[in-house]
Amino acid sequence: MVATIADVARLAGVGVGTVSRVLNGRPNVGASTRARVLAVITELDYVPNATARSLSSGRTRTIAVVCIHFIIPSVIERIHGAERTLTDAGFDLIIRNVETAERRDQALRDLTHAERVDGAILISVTPNEQDYQHIRAAGLPVVLVDASHRSMARFVCDDVEGGATAGRHLLSLGHRRIGFVGDPPRPSLGVPSSRSRLRGLREALAEQGLDVAPHHLAEGEHFRAGGYESALRILKLKDRPTAVFAANDTLAFGVLQAARELGLRVPTDLSVIGYDDIDAADLVGMTTVHQPLYDSGAAAAARLLRLLNGQDHGPLRTVMPTRLTVRETTAPPNTGTAPVKSIHGSSAPVSSSNHHRVR
Amino acid sequence: MVATIADVARLAGVGVGTVSRVLNGRPNVGASTRARVLAVITELDYVPNATARSLSSGRTRTIAVVCIHFIIPSVIERIHGAERTLTDAGFDLIIRNVETAERRDQALRDLTHAERVDGAILISVTPNEQDYQHIRAAGLPVVLVDASHRSMARFVCDDVEGGATAGRHLLSLGHRRIGFVGDPPRPSLGVPSSRSRLRGLREALAEQGLDVAPHHLAEGEHFRAGGYESALRILKLKDRPTAVFAANDTLAFGVLQAARELGLRVPTDLSVIGYDDIDAADLVGMTTVHQPLYDSGAAAAARLLRLLNGQDHGPLRTVMPTRLTVRETTAPPNTGTAPVKSIHGSSAPVSSSNHHRVR
DNA sequence: TGGTCATTTGGAACCGATTCCAGGAGGGAG
DNA sequence: CTCCCTCCTGGAATCGGTTCCAAATGACCA
Incomplete structure (x- = not known):
């Protein structure tokens, strides 16, 4: 039904590897070949399957935002800031709303388990020591907003x-x-x-x-x-x-x-x-x-993106100003x-x- | 690093097919075999990889919620209703916030393209005829809330x-x-x-x-x-x-x-x-x-779940009461x-x- | 005892990408 | 003209599940 990379390769008369290189803007593709592949992509209205991409690349381009009480206005404004930043960077954002302590524990456990997301932002959700160990063991980048843990990157107000x-x-x-x-x-x-x-x-x-x-x-x-x-x-x-x-x-x-x-x-x-x-x-x-509600969400998202790129600079704890x-x-x-x-x-x-x- | 289905199969001394059947609660697995597999799963703290599952099964267990202006309170309350219903049914929810007409067009096109989601809820976002044709052609189940299209399932107030x-x-x-x-x-x-x-x-x-x-x-x-x-x-x-x-x-x-x-x-x-x-x-x-803001979101989500199961009953247009x-x-x-x-x-x-x- | 049928089981094929390796083409130097 | 090196290119292997088919097992009956 929907076109796959193999279809593109066949119609363009090239191998799937070449199509993949074109898709990802890699070098080592001849100019005329690249043009031919792009033409076929346009013709077929081809878009790579996100799931397959995730499986083979090991990156989902998806971030979880875990928050308490999705309905609290301050929480929403923070999410809004994170959403804008993440979307602009081409990431999807999935919402995990937790309204009870059990749900919170479950949500934090699930973060690392099914390898569903590349990272997470926790808004007003404080991980306990056990949660932290899980997250650390899984190597999942996480940034906290309005929450604290001495070993995790976080944005708080005084x-x-x-x-x-x-x-x-x-x-x-x-x-x-x-x-x-x-x-x-x-x-x-x-x-x-x-x-x-x-x-x-x-x-x-x-x-x-x-x-x-x-x-x-x-x-x-x-x-x-x-x-x-x-x-x-x-x-x-x-x-x-x-x-x-x-x-x-x-x-x-x-x-x-x-x-x-x-x-x-x-x-x-x-x-x-x-x-x-x-x-x-x-x-x-x-x-x-x-x-700064919106800004705290945006700053956390930006920090998370840097963590994902392995550019982990800056202090663990960032205090944002109140007025x-x-x-x-x-x-x-x-x-x-x-x-x-x-x-x-x-x-x-x-x-x-x-x-x-x-x- | 993380356990895979093959690890479970090897440790339990069974084939991967059997493990898969156990995971998905399928019949035709002997009681003792099932017990042995479950024991290994517990021991390894094994959780199936969501991405791999999506790729092979063709279902992502993810729903897109497309909304205008994520910051509008009425929109948030509707999302909240949808979130609860979808989460309870084991679905993830990804947010697509659109704040300009171009973004809206792009979001609607993207819905069908990368096969990233199983369905979508559009909140106060009205698809045009071209959007509708795309969605229909892709066979993507979609429910509208506070928006209208004569051929799509929708929940509106009068x-x-x-x-x-x-x-x-x-x-x-x-x-x-x-x-x-x-x-x-x-x-x-x-x-x-x-x-x-x-x-x-x-x-x-x-x-x-x-x-x-x-x-x-x-x-x-x-x-x-x-x-x-x-x-x-x-x-x-x-x-x-x-x-x-x-x-x-x-x-x-x-x-x-x-x-x-x-x-x-x-x-x-x-x-x-x-x-x-x-x-x-x-x-x-x-x-x-x-x-009924919360309820309209919840009802739309419930309807979408029925659409996903192929149980498409009920009228296209549902009018919810105001008071x-x-x-x-x-x-x-x-x-x-x-x-x-x-x-x-x-x-x-x-x-x-x-x-x-x-x- | 042998045949039939239902149940259980193993494992290959497949989903659709990325990645890596080997081979081919082309250009420059000796 | 030959050799070597670089750049392109094709395609197999891989990610980790699901699904389907064929084979094994065992119960039941004539």
Whole structure:
């Protein structure tokens, strides 16, 4: 049905070796022969079979991207960066989405087994020592993004510094009672970044002799529902914080929702700062700590390509910069004066029920 | 280095054919032989080479997902649904993100060429007649999502009906001057759904003898910036609409941003309704027309798996239901009192004589 | 005991490329 | 004119599976 290299060889009156050399741009092919082969290739609309090529060459030109929770916006932006770079280099990219710890273990094992891919990018997926040994034994090039292993190439942001940035911003606005909403402290799956960001916040506060009050600290589920629940609990307190730092933007949205529901105006009654600077943060005008999501994926892909070519230079650990992005959900704390209606008051739609205060 | 089927055969003292039969769960293998082979497989930690398997069997167990703009949330949710279904069925999924018309053409051509995949799902990517002929000639199973071709299996939502739903909701709240913000009318790439949704809106309005005023209609870029620009233009008008329907949630976010900037309170001064019901719409409490994004991806994947098994039943065109999801950005128009504040200060009270009527 | 048939088994052929080696053609030097 | 070296070229071997065919085995029956 579909033309093969043998068909091309026969019609061009040459051997398959010659066709292969033409296909791969190798030297040692006569000009007229090359022209004849190319003509037949065009005529037959011939494209080499990728599978056969992989089998004989031992390279699949395919990269696995293993990620947790494909639906998380920050993960998607990282994949997007990797996708562009890999596609431009002629590589295919296969997605391995893992949503449970078992799936993660299985995905990491499978990476090396069926020799299906030339390399892998792990996004927010941290290999354990056993995984590492498997990968190393198989000689599979792997680059981590937003994950860590002391012996593997990785691109990370300084989460402690980013957390401190958020803390210093709130402090500079005059906040003293600052709450924190984060991921579960020991997630079965995924990233310790939430804890690092909390640590950064605390370091910033400590410089002023302050700390996060235990009852102003909630570490629940990763998703918005978690941020919402956590924030509700904290914001219902009599001595609720005047500002909340959420370990990522998705959680921060949950905080905003809780504030809206409790009739707290943002930023007048409550400042909220997130982390990641996903697209949606810009949409709703949320202050956040920006980290280079797209770029981290692109950089990891570029590094992986270099590893595949055996050009393994550069440090194992690359720290990418974070920066504060101030929008409309942070402001000085509301001291004393009665709430005033503000046109910019809430990034979220103004609900008619937001007159009554908490309790 | 890595064990092959020949190693297993030798250690088990059987032929490669027998090992293959065991691997694939074929009958006609003696119980004791099977046990011995399985023992060796376990001992060697043997996994069959996926590439070799593909080459000899002619099936790659890989599906291509071709999508426009990998970064669009609705696209991602659809991919997520497809990913789960395909992974559970043991298929790998490769992503082909196309962001220009040329890339789209190339991606569609490549699908059939290198025999790299067993089938494809096209998300918001519409094949032209030539693409269709290529695909048909190659016998490649393909399912469309949010795209149309009269001869291909597809899952769509009734965009006209969805648009009408949005229109009727606004009408029932009492709105008479309704604006529309949509995608460019003739996108080089992508979907005509924006136009269909506008048509639905007009049909709903026509039932009341109304229409969208030409200067209340803006079709700009797909992304938020487009929605923002379009909305700014419309909302600065003296006779600005009391409600805006945006062809998708991303555009609607741009409308919200423009409203915020102009000092228009939502929903008091302006109602906004989107389309898609992406996660972020829930985050900010936006009223929207819900369509089953995840489910459409999952359904398409399930259908594709059936096509691969030769069980091609069911209609070519499957229409999935939409439904109105009312949140906090729509309300009756503000008739009595003047707006609290307005950037341009015109703040003309809504006068019912102002309705734009169908000629 | 011999014949028939179903089941089990080994291994060659094949999938479609790449790669390597040997042989042929052509050009330059002696 | 011969020899040698370089450059082209054809085709067999190879990658690691699946599949098919023929042969071996064993059960059953006359």
